[in-house]
Amino acid sequence: MKATGIVRRIDELGRIVIPKEIRRTLRIRETDPMEIFTDKEGEIVLKKYSPLGELAECAKEYSESLARTTGNVVCISDREQIIAMSGTVKKELVEKPVSDKLEQIMHDRENFMSDDNKRNYINISDEIENEYNSQIISPIICHGDVLGAVIMLSKDGKKQFGEQEKQMVMVASDFLGHHMES
Structure with a gap:
């Protein structure tokens, strides 16, 4: 996994903002569905969902x-x-x-x-x-x-x-x- 050096805090509703630079690079648009995965080491992975x-x-x-x-x-x-x-x-x-x-x-x-x-x-x-x-x-x-x-x-x-x-x-x-x- 590649570190970006960007840190974000979770708000009171449990949300995290994905930085604009990352959204632009990965072509993530507003309302795009995302899949959430976890692994054995406790990492959370977001992946664009493709029906x-x-x-x-x-x-x-x-x-x-x-x-x-x-x-x-x-x-x-x-x-x-x-x-x-x-x-x-x-x-x-x-x-x-x-x-x-x-x-x-x-x-x-x-x-x-x-x-x-x-x-x-x-x-x-x-x-x-x-x-x-x-x-x-x-x-x-x-x-x-x-x-x-x-x-x-x-x-x-x-x-x-x-x-x-x-x-x-x-x-x-x-x-x-x-x-x-x-």
């Missing part, structure tokens, strides 16, 4: 099915990182943080499809060099909250996604959102 993380196996199976059906790469993310990736031998994006632009698309709750020649293509994660030519992104919404996104990618420079692929990605995100509600 989609609980569905990681389901998300992986869904992404594999969609990738097999379409022949494209399919990723599923929560609001912080890519949790599943299928349709490619290497899983280079799994557990990589989502880019600020992807986070903004999720926040805007808009479906997104890149146009020809990568003019409006966005990197899914800033940690991996972009090697894809086409993409579709559809936010996963549950009880009015954005939980993540379903992303379809293609490396084929001659292939541009159309309405059919967009509808498939939208169905996937809608299915995962409704699955979280039950």
Whole structure:
């Protein structure tokens, strides 16, 4: 564990303020759910809670099915990182943080499809060099909250996604959102 040198006191209601610098670095926003863990040494660990993380196996199976059906790469993310990736031998994006632009698309709750020649293509994660030519992104919404996104990618420079692929990605995100509600 890394020490920050920051000390905070517990108030009369048992609350501790997480410093702004740490919240900004870890992308913790107001109202973000946090999980609380304790260990044998008496340490308390806070971790951002990801409802989609609980569905990681389901998300992986869904992404594999969609990738097999379409022949494209399919990723599923929560609001912080890519949790599943299928349709490619290497899983280079799994557990990589989502880019600020992807986070903004999720926040805007808009479906997104890149146009020809990568003019409006966005990197899914800033940690991996972009090697894809086409993409579709559809936010996963549950009880009015954005939980993540379903992303379809293609490396084929001659292939541009159309309405059919967009509808498939939208169905996937809608299915995962409704699955979280039950």
